[in-house]
Amino acid sequence: MGITNNEFESVPIHEYSDNGSSVLSEDSNDKIASLPNEYVEIQMEQQNYHKDEYYRERSLSKAEQKINDMEQEAELVSQILQRPRYTSVTSITNNKSKHDDIVISTISPNAFIETGLTLHRDMKPGSQRFRWNILFNILVWLIVPFPFWIPFVSNKVAYYMIPSIQGVFVFMWIIIAVFALKNALILYFNRQRDFTKEFDRTEMMRIRHIFLMSCYKEPIDLISQSIQSVADQTEVQQVTMVIAFEQRTPDKEEKCKFLEEKFGDCGFERIIFTIHPSGVPNEIPGKCSNSNYGIRMAVQQMAIEEKDADNVLVTTCDTDSKFHPQYVAALTYKYLKDGKPALTTLYQSPLIYNWKLDSLSVVTRVTGLLRSLLMLGALIPFNINTMSIYSYSLSLGKKGNYVHPAYQMEDIICLIRWMGITGQRLKISLVPVPVLSGPTSGETVETEVMEWARQARRWTIGAAEVFHYFIIKSRRIPAIAAGCWGVTFIIYYGILLCTGGLYGLTSMLSMLLIVKDVPVIIKYIMYGMLGIQMLTFLIAFIIDGFIAKLLNIQECIFIVRNFYHFLATPFVLLAYSFVELYALHEVLIFGKKVCKHGASAKVVL
Numbered sequence: 001m002g003i004t005n006n007e008f009e010s011v012p013i014h015e016y017s018d019n020g021s022s023v024l025s026e027d028s029n030d031k032i033a034s035l036p037n038e039y040v041e042i043q044m045e046q047q048n049y050h051k052d053e054y055y056r057e058r059s060l061s062k063a064e065q066k067i068n069d070m071e072q073e074a075e076l077v078s079q080i081l082q083r084p085r086y087t088s089v090t091s092i093t094n095n096k097s098k099h100d101d102i103v104i105s106t107i108s109p110n111a112f113i114e115t116g117l118t119l120h121r122d123m124k125p126g127s128q129r130f131r132w133n134i135l136f137n138i139l140v141w142l143i144v145p146f147p148f149w150i151p152f153v154s155n156k157v158a159y160y161m162i163p164s165i166q167g168v169f170v171f172m173w174i175i176i177a178v179f180a181l182k183n184a185l186i187l188y189f190n191r192q193r194d195f196t197k198e199f200d201r202t203e204m205m206r207i208r209h210i211f212l213m214s215c216y217k218e219p220i221d222l223i224s225q226s227i228q229s230v231a232d233q234t235e236v237q238q239v240t241m242v243i244a245f246e247q248r249t250p251d252k253e254e255k256c257k258f259l260e261e262k263f264g265d266c267g268f269e270r271i272i273f274t275i276h277p278s279g280v281p282n283e284i285p286g287k288c289s290n291s292n293y294g295i296r297m298a299v300q301q302m303a304i305e306e307k308d309a310d311n312v313l314v315t316t317c318d319t320d321s322k323f324h325p326q327y328v329a330a331l332t333y334k335y336l337k338d339g340k341p342a343l344t345t346l347y348q349s350p351l352i353y354n355w356k357l358d359s360l361s362v363v364t365r366v367t368g369l370l371r372s373l374l375m376l377g378a379l380i381p382f383n384i385n386t387m388s389i390y391s392y393s394l395s396l397g398k399k400g401n402y403v404h405p406a407y408q409m410e411d412i413i414c415l416i417r418w419m420g421i422t423g424q425r426l427k428i429s430l431v432p433v434p435v436l437s438g439p440t441s442g443e444t445v446e447t448e449v450m451e452w453a454r455q456a457r458r459w460t461i462g463a464a465e466v467f468h469y470f471i472i473k474s475r476r477i478p479a480i481a482a483g484c485w486g487v488t489f490i491i492y493y494g495i496l497l498c499t500g501g502l503y504g505l506t507s508m509l510s511m512l513l514i515v516k517d518v519p520v521i522i523k524y525i526m527y528g529m530l531g532i533q534m535l536t537f538l539i540a541f542i543i544d545g546f547i548a549k550l551l552n553i554q555e556c557i558f559i560v561r562n563f564y565h566f567l568a569t570p571f572v573l574l575a576y577s578f579v580e581l582y583a584l585h586e587v588l589i590f591g592k593k594v595c596k597h598g599a600s601a602k603v604v605l
Contacts, residue, residue, distance in 0.1 A: 131591065132471040133464035136494040136584050143495070144502045147510030159518045162507045163526055169500045170529045170536075172491075177536040180377030183430060184543045187350060190432040191550050195329035196234060199336050205238065207332045208269070210298060210314045210394070212242045214290040218319040220255050222438075224262060229322040229436075231266035234329050240270045240302065244294030246285070247278045272298045282406050284595065288413065289405035291316055296402060304394065310342040312394035316410070320355065320438025321389050324551060330433045331391055338429060342393035343422050346415065348386045349431040350376050353439040354548040358555040361445050362565050363452055366572040368439045372547070373540040383428045383485070384492050385412045389435050396422070407469070408595055409462030416466055420473040425481035436551050453579050460583035463493045465595045498584065501577030504570070537569040 146165070151158040196204065211230050215223055223243075230241060243259060245252045256273045263271060276293040283289040295314060304312055313335060317323075324330070331347055338345060353368030360368075379385060388411060400418035407413040419426055440455050442448030467489065474482040511518060511526060541562065548555060586594050 131588075132468040133584075134588060135490065136464055136467070136498065137588050139490070139494045140499055140502070140581060140584065143499045144506055147503070147507045148514065151510060151514045151516075155516050158510070158515045159522050162510060162515070163522055163529070165503065166507050166526070166529055169496070169503065170533050172496055172500075173533055173536040176374060176377035177539040178377070179381040180373045180543060181539055183350065183376040183380065184547055186430065186432055187434055187550060188546060190330075193326075193432075195326050195333040198333045203336060204235075204329075204332050206311050207238065207335065208312045209235075209239045209328055209331075210242060210295070210302075210312060211239055212244060212291055212295055212298070212314060212316045213319060213321075214244045214287045214294065214316075215255075215319050216246050216249055216290075220258060223255070223319045224259065226317065226319050226321045227259065227263055229325075230317075231263055231268065232325050233323065234326055235332065236267040236328075237269060238332075239268055239328060240272065240298065241268045242272045242274065242294050242298040244274045244276060244290050246276050246290060248285075249275075270302070272301060274298065280405070284406055284408055286408050286410075287318075288403050288407050288410040291410055292403035292405045295397065299394065299398075309395040309398060310340055310393060313347075313391050314394055314397055315389070315391040317389045318437065322355070322436035322551070324349075324433035324435065327431065327433055327435065331431050334429055334431055335393075340393075341427070342395040343399065344424065345427045345429050346386050346396075347391040347429050347431050348375075348380050349389060349391075349433060349435040350380070350547075351387065351389060351437045352434050352544075352547055352551070353437055354544070354551075354553050354555060355436055355438045356441070357439055358557050360439060360441060361448050362568050363449055363572055363575070364439050364441070366565055366569050367452060367456075367576065369540040369544050370537075370569070370573065373543065376543070378492055378496075380428050380430050382488050382492075383425065384488055385415050386428060387411050388437060391431070392418075407462070407466060408458070409466050412463065412466045413469065416470045416473060419481075419485070420476040423477060425477070425485050434547060434550055436553070456576055456579040457583040457586075460493075460498070460580040461587045461594055464584060464587050465592075467493075498577055498580040501570070501574040502581065505574060533570070534566075538566065540569075541566055 143165070147158070147162045150161060213223070213226065227241065227243070230236070230239060233239060241263070243256075245255065249255070252275060260271060260273075274294040274297045276290045278285065280289065313331060315327075315331070327349060331349075334347060335341075350372065352372050357365050357368050375387060379387060390411060392414075396418055400414070400421040403410055404413045404417055415426060440448065440451040442451050470486060470489070474486065477485075511523075
């Protein structure tokens with residue numbers, strides 16, 4: 001039950017010290033009043049449909065209507081939270097010689113937000129309807145056991161079909177390795193390029209940047225290192241730094257003060273701190289909901305006009321990100337060179353995971369190298385999806401209603417959502433400088449491997465979850481564009497990553513133990529394909545040999561240890577496939593209940 005307007009006046013809110021810093025009062029209410037008046041006002045604004053929109057909505061499938069209802073509620077809640085009744089905006093510096101840095105926080109800490117919306121329904125613990133992520137499971141069930149039963153149908157068919165399917169997987173890795181090497185060379189050849197001289201200075205100065213960093217319980221030293229890499233940008237005066245904390249973040253007020261004192265004079269156009277409230281209906285706590293709140297509040301505070309939105313680029317990043325000093329300049333150069341494709345293009349800098357990677361286990365290091373290979377050779381060239389750290393125009397963010405707060409895979413859900421809004425497949429353009437991202441880590445080998453498996457599970461569940469969302473929303477995208485992207489997504493996540501390693505195991509066991517009288521030529525072909533696949537893995541180690549130096553990273557990897565990691569690559573990939581297999585069946589059985597964002601441990605970094 002909400003509190004009344006009179007009662008609201010007595011709610012303890014933020015108190016402020018003499019220097020203007022924000023200090024939370026000790027007492028707080030458990031709940032915030034519902035806002036039926038604001039809700040009615042906003043809902044009336046949003047429900048002013050044209051007749052054609054009304055009839056289109058009536059033709060929607062039941063599943064899409066449910067998703068639309070949830071999206072509409074999330075949008076209403078986001079707008080309500082921006083009202084002064086829920087939000088406190090205060091300056092944390094009295095230095096009038098520059099823009100005031102600000103804190104945007106909720107009125108009452110630890111509050112459960114009651115909006116009075118009738119659309120809200122609790123997330124159900126299991127799958128209450130058919131979900132399209134079952135296609136991933138069907139592919140696994142069809143492909144992985146195939147080598148075990150086909151010999152009993154026809155032995156001859158078996159020793160032709162099993163190597164042929166394995167050949168398809170090897171061909172995929174060849175394509176990925178070729179594209180990865182090509183893009184890695186682009187990074188290498190641009191290593192000394194001054195992007196600030198590529199365009200007229202006045203034209204580049206028109207492009208402003210917002211860096212959005214979502215934080216939770218990460219160590220303050222780690223957050224500081226990441227922000228410092230943004231402060232070191234050659235075009236830092238064009239950057240507004242948005243640091244988005246969660247309401248449940250320990251010591252968040254002290255962290256805001258520390259970061260403001262450290263980076264207040266680094267040259268940023270502005271620093272904005274936001275505190276995302278907890279207990280918001282239909283939100284999953286995590287990067288999606290925090291980013292959605294942070295960017296909305298920052299844009300509102302910056303008062304960016306609609307006509308200027310094409311000239312503002314938003315970069316979302318993690319607390320374990322270190323940017324190349326010319327990231328902003330390179331991104332601006334690419335955006336201007338492409339003709340400012342505000343509504344058609346996302347920008348992805350290749351991620352490398354060499355943050356103390358030489359000190360971590362074989363499992364973590366091999367996974368990090370393969371992730372860089374796959375980003376360079378698959379995710380970017382085939383426009384599959386952005387990952388973790390990427391950039392987009394504010395126009396696209398606004399048109400796409402920013403980030404969906406009820407999902408965990410913020411990068412993929414944004415791509416799918418914005419494709420639905422724009423009605424086209426979005427291009428992913430390479431930013432020709434790398435970004436350093438932190439790998440999973442732990443204080444011991446055991447905890448490190450547990451973190452590795454936890455992250456692999458979360459990514460797999462997230463990919464399966466957003467695929468269902470894509471199928472429901474695909475009717476808004478032209479059939480060819482939707483079909484091409486959907487097939488590419490299934491091939492990459494459902495077949496290559498999950499099924500590939502498992503099929504390699506079952507095919508080998510079948511050819512050794514079940515299939516009879518295998519021709520010698522077939523045996524040599526199988527050995528040859530294994531050798532070719534190992535060569536594609538070698539490309540990942542070759543790229544690692546020079547790409548880390550582009551960010552001045554010094555590593556100590558003895559050649560014998562490096563060779564051991566190379567030989568262990570297929571086994572690490574197989575272990576990753578087993579984690580994905582478990583995760584796919586977990587989301588199939590438990591549904592939305594397991595779709596939660598658990599932040600990876602970063603203490604060791």
